[in-house]
Amino acid sequence: MRFGTDILRQADVLAAFTEDPPGVTRTYLTPQHRQAGDYLASLMREAGMEARYDALGNVVGRYAAARSGAPVVMTGSHMDSVRDAGRYDGLFGILTAIACVRDLHRRGKRLPFDFEVVAFGDEEGVRFGVTLIGSKAMGGSFDPAWLDAKDAGGTTLRDALLAFGGDPEAWRSLDRRGKGVVAYVESHIEQGPVLLNEGLPVGVVTAIASGARVRVSATGRAGHAGTVPMGARRDALAAAAEMVLAVERIASAPGAGGSARVGTVGTIEARPGAINVIPQDVSFTVDVRSGDDAARRRATQAMREDFDAIARRRSVVVTSDVFYELPAAPCDPALQDALAASIASAASSSARAPSRSFSQSRRV
């Protein structure tokens, strides 16, 4: 049985539910969220599932087990998007799961567990600046203070939920801890080139990456671009340039035990920012990720030590502040093995790699 043609056609239908055609932009609790949710719920029902919106606007489909009282296996993904997104991000994990249920239903097969497919309303956090609202509620880490978060137009999450027909005060009822959920699995398009470069159709995620974010400030001394000799300068931007290269070098070095890291300087700002003035104050951010907490900590520490050494040599003052840290979340080994065996039975080979997208967030 091949499902690909149906899934691609359904993704095309969903791509039309967008706030800015022809690009795909679908944010939380908008009319486009409603259109996508209604369409997915109809697909779920056609596939033999019960489907409903929960209090926070997620669509939850259920394919009941052969017997009542069975444990629950959950899958699904997000139906919202970033601005000008691709048409398969998130939706792939929902549509493939519905396709599997449709086939089970057609063959009259029931599973030994209730199978739930969730289309999460918010993963990306584009509208309210809070990410993963639906899955955090289900995982028991929803913070009610988020209900007061506002979108760019000043509408609070609470009011948007009410207008959508949700129930902001019922977020506690979504908490699934201790309620018979034995596994959560998710299929997702790869948002990097690793599988593509290896020529592999699919891989198994070993861990949700750990991450650290560092804010760095370098302070030198401003001066006239024409009159201060090169040897007498304390140029904060030239120092920061060396620091950026240190991030790249440390992240690229092979880690202990083969643990891969990635490091990125994504923003940098130099002041006073005039063509004829030596930069005095530079701030930049570093994002470090790894599937391994210790490897990420070692890399981050090595970067900060290099920043200090570069600053000393160049007579600038540097401060670096780790303002966000997220531990790695290893995926269950038995589920990894089961998925790898299943892939091996259908494809010639598969890779295992950590996902370097964050699936949760925590401030330190």
Ligand SMILES: [Zn+2]
């Ligand atoms: Zn995604």
